[in-house]
Amino acid sequence: MSILEALLVGLDEARRHLGQTLLSLLGLVLGTGSIVTVLALFGGQTKQTEAFIIEQGGFGAIIVYDREESLQPTPMELASRRLTYRDAAYLKDHATMLKGVAPGYFDRHGYRVGDMDFEGDVIGTTSDYAMINAIFPMAGRYISDLDVRRQARVMVLGWAYADSLFKGRPELALDKIVNLGGKNYTVVGVMEREEFYWAPWSGNALAHRNRRAYIPITTAFSQYTGENDRLDFLTLKAITPTGGPAAEAQVHQMMLSMHGVEDFDIQPLGQRNADDAQFFLMFNIIFLIVGLISLFAGGVVIANILLASVAERVREFGTRMALGASGFQVFAQVIAQVSVISIFGGLLGLGLGAALTGAVAHFMSQPAAVTGSMAAVALGTSLAVGAVAGFYPAFRAARLSPVEALRYG
Amino acid sequence: MALLEARDITKIYRLGRVDVPALRGVDLDVQQGEYVAILGPSGSGKSTLMHILGCLDSATDGSYRLGGTDVGTLRGRALARVRNRKVGFVFQTFNLMPRLTVEENVALPLQYRGGYTRRERRGRAGVVLERLGMSHRVGHRPEELSGGERQRVAIARALVGEPAILLVDDPTGNLDSKAGAEVLETFREVHAAGNTIVLVTHDPNVADEADRIVHMIDGRVAA
Ligand SMILES: Nc1ncnc2c1ncn2[C@@H]1O[C@H](COP(=O)(O)OP(=O)(O)OP(=O)(O)O)[C@@H](O)[C@H]1O
Numbered sequence: 001m002s003i004l005e006a007l008l009v010g011l012d013e014a015r016r017h018l019g020q021t022l023l024s025l026l027g028l029v030l031g032t033g034s035i036v037t038v039l040a041l042f043g044g045q046t047k048q049t050e051a052f053i054i055e056q057g058g059f060g061a062i063i064v065y066d067r068e069e070s071l072q073p074t075p076m077e078l079a080s081r082r083l084t085y086r087d088a089a090y091l092k093d094h095a096t097m098l099k100g101v102a103p104g105y106f107d108r109h110g111y112r113v114g115d116m117d118f119e120g121d122v123i124g125t126t127s128d129y130a131m132i133n134a135i136f137p138m139a140g141r142y143i144s145d146l147d148v149r150r151q152a153r154v155m156v157l158g159w160a161y162a163d164s165l166f167k168g169r170p171e172l173a174l175d176k177i178v179n180l181g182g183k184n185y186t187v188v189g190v191m192e193r194e195e196f197y198w199a200p201w202s203g204n205a206l207a208h209r210n211r212r213a214y215i216p217i218t219t220a221f222s223q224y225t226g227e228n229d230r231l232d233f234l235t236l237k238a239i240t241p242t243g244g245p246a247a248e249a250q251v252h253q254m255m256l257s258m259h260g261v262e263d264f265d266i267q268p269l270g271q272r273n274a275d276d277a278q279f280f281l282m283f284n285i286i287f288l289i290v291g292l293i294s295l296f297a298g299g300v301v302i303a304n305i306l307l308a309s310v311a312e313r314v315r316e317f318g319t320r321m322a323l324g325a326s327g328f329q330v331f332a333q334v335i336a337q338v339s340v341i342s343i344f345g346g347l348l349g350l351g352l353g354a355a356l357t358g359a360v361a362h363f364m365s366q367p368a369a370v371t372g373s374m375a376a377v378a379l380g381t382s383l384a385v386g387a388v389a390g391f392y393p394a395f396r397a398a399r400l401s402p403v404e405a406l407r408y409g
Numbered sequence: 410m411a412l413l414e415a416r417d418i419t420k421i422y423r424l425g426r427v428d429v430p431a432l433r434g435v436d437l438d439v440q441q442g443e444y445v446a447i448l449g450p451s452g453s454g455k456s457t458l459m460h461i462l463g464c465l466d467s468a469t470d471g472s473y474r475l476g477g478t479d480v481g482t483l484r485g486r487a488l489a490r491v492r493n494r495k496v497g498f499v500f501q502t503f504n505l506m507p508r509l510t511v512e513e514n515v516a517l518p519l520q521y522r523g524g525y526t527r528r529e530r531r532g533r534a535g536v537v538l539e540r541l542g543m544s545h546r547v548g549h550r551p552e553e554l555s556g557g558e559r560q561r562v563a564i565a566r567a568l569v570g571e572p573a574i575l576l577v578d579d580p581t582g583n584l585d586s587k588a589g590a591e592v593l594e595t596f597r598e599v600h601a602a603g604n605t606i607v608l609v610t611h612d613p614n615v616a617d618e619a620d621r622i623v624h625m626i627d628g629r630v631a632a
């Protein structure tokens with residue numbers, strides 16, 4: 001049985017049932033179009049999530065926290081000194097899988113320059129912090145190893161603080177004195193403005209990074225904690241972007257032997273922040289539901305057309321069987337017939353999907369794009385819907401008794 | 410040994426709880442190269458017999474051998490194969506595919522057989538159409554032909570696969586007398602070329618064309 005003939009029959013039958021054909025096409029086009037759009041948006045969002053992770057220091061960045069204390073801590077747990085500067089120093093010297101270790105002190109203090117003052121975040125850390133988080137000074141420098149060793153009273157301002165403390169001229173902050181929690185610091189650097197937008201109407205997802213200042217961690221301990229070297233966090237970076245899991249394993253093992261108990265949690269830095277991509281879940285679900293409903297409706301209409309078409313052509317199938325067509329060949333003919341609508345619907349749906357994706361990408365500033373594999377999925381979906389819808393009519397045609405079919409009509 | 414050997418063929422249609430016997434023990438032998446007419450009134454079981462002889466249907470009881478093979482026991486796909494290779498059908502209503510050209514219609518049995526390229530199929534269809542004087546119509550659609558021409562296309566389609574036997578059900582029933590005569594002339598030529606033909610009719614004049622007439626009445630062959 002020739003494909004060409006089946007396609008011709010398909011076209012002809014489509015023409016004879018024009019209204020229903022258009023309806024089923026509408027279903028297929030909307031369906032595949034929506035599915036393509038979901039895929040493209042999802043692809044775009046994945047790309048964006050990756051961009052967001054890279055913006056924040058890339059893959060391979062790791063964060064270690066104190067685990068919350070148990071309700072009834074064991075003696076081992078009570079004996080542990082928890083996450084301390086010593087852990088950081090030890091990892092820095094011994095963890096071969098790491099290229100950076102940045103211990104962190106975090107608190108809020110009052111900032112003051114002249115008549116300008118406010119309360120804000122302070123991070124005490126070491127030089128590796130800038131490398132691990134991929135942040136760069138726009139003027140001056142970051143905290144140095146020497147600053148840490150000398151417990152220097154120096155400060156690196158985040159862009160927003162420099163901007164507000166120095167009245168819109170952040171670059172003027174360099175070498176000025178800033179009072180932090182009653183102690184004076186010399187500003188040795190101002191960081192670049194950090195920004196990331198999931199969508200034009202959503203705010204800067206990295207704004208918090210601009211609203212803080214960095215000081216040497218040793219300075220933080222001597223000035224504010226009374227030499228207590230407990231850490232608020234510990235960020236690390238694996239030697240390669242893909243080396244995260246191996247580094248995590250090594251760190252886990254080292255920390256466990258130091259603490260004697262697992263009172264800490266280790267996580268890839270990106271994973272935590274990637275949850276922000278949930279932002280788009282709603283869009284994906286809406287498109288997906290529209291797509292599935294349309295495909296279903298299209299499939300039902302196709303099945304109807306085919307049933308009618310098979311019923312009208314009973315004698316034709318009887319003749320074909322008399323000429324030697326097997327049940328399977330008759331089945332295949334009906335499926336080939338439905339493929340005409342499916343292929344056509346799939347291609348139009350692909351067009352619609354590309355247009356929708358383009359529109360969404362434009363208006364939501366998403367890096368979404370239709371790729372070859374998405375096109376294949378769309379066509380495949382459309383063909384699959386056609387095949388499922390065509391299965392029963394085709395089965396009916398194949399199961400006709402040749403004699404009855406020939407006597408018919 | 411006869412080309413076709415039917416022994417004590419019974420066919421009973423079951424309508425709900427009522428049994429309708431269409432054939433009540435038919436014996437029939439047809440020799441290679443013979444031209445046999447089956448003559449009988451409406452409802453006597455001619456078509457039913459022809460469908461069984463053509464492997465479109467199976468008998469309720471009895472045995473049937475075609476070309477030495479017991480085909481009475483075959484089912485489904487195997488039966489489709491026998492129809493395709495051994496049997497050529499010609500129907501009263503022509504039963505051509507309206508969307509296909511004359512040539513494509515004639516090539517259809519080869520398509521179901523498989524193993525032929527498009528060229529080969531066209532070539533063979535062309536040869537048979539030439540033989541039946543229909544070469545000038547290869548590219549036409551059935552609706553553009555006269556009734557007699559359509560029936561000759563159907564005969565070409567039945568012959569293209571070089572079947573062992575041609576089964577013809579009332580070929581002139583839908584034709585005027587002139588076209589009917591032309592079609593019968595075609596069968597005479599086809600028979601002269603060596604083909605075996607079994608032709609079903611209720612018209613004694615048509616039956617007279619054959620070498621031998623088998624009379625059927627009420628599901629039996631009349632003595
Ligand atoms: N599918 C069926 N179900 C029930 N009875 C049937 C069926 N097909 C045929 N019959 C009956 O079997 C008998 C023989 O029918 P058949 O069609 O073989 O006759 P025929 O000799 O070909 O008649 P005609 O000259 O009108 O074509 C008839 O009584 C018919 O009603």
Ligand SMILES: [Mg+2]
Nearest residue numbers: 455456457578
């Ligand atoms: Mg009949």
